[in-house]
Amino acid sequence: MQIRKTYKQVNPELLYAEIRDFALKQGVTLDEAKMETYALPTDTSSFVSRGTLSFSAQTESKKKECLRAHVVGSARTETKLMLDIDEKLFPAEKAAALQGDLDFIFGTYEVK
Secondary structure, eight states, X not given: OEEEEEEESOOHHHHHHHHHHHHHHTTOEEEEEEEEEEEETTEEEEEXXXXXXXXXXXXXXXXXXXXXXXXXXXXXXXXXXXXXXXTTTSOHHHHHHHHHHHHHHHGGGBOO
16 A cells, blocks of 8 residues: 655655654554655755655564655755555554544645
8 A cells, every 4th residue: 555645835854754643653663764865956954854764563473564654855845754654564554543643633735
């Protein structure tokens, strides 16, 4: 399953941190966390951030990736979020809880 959201005037670093915390609350393990910031070529005082979070769940024999989050954007304009979810390892009720937490905090900023 894939969830895509676009937010106006949301700091990408804040969204990144909240996704990390909300996912950990669902009992997964953080495997990879990477955040990069780039200056815009047309305006070096404006920045775009790009973040990736990877989470895993324990199966019978090993840990497998169950959730990957991608955050790209700028606090001045739009921030986009894409969640890639393996429904076998991260069940629908956990995905709904994660989405509910995101909607509660960032729902008023979401572009519909």
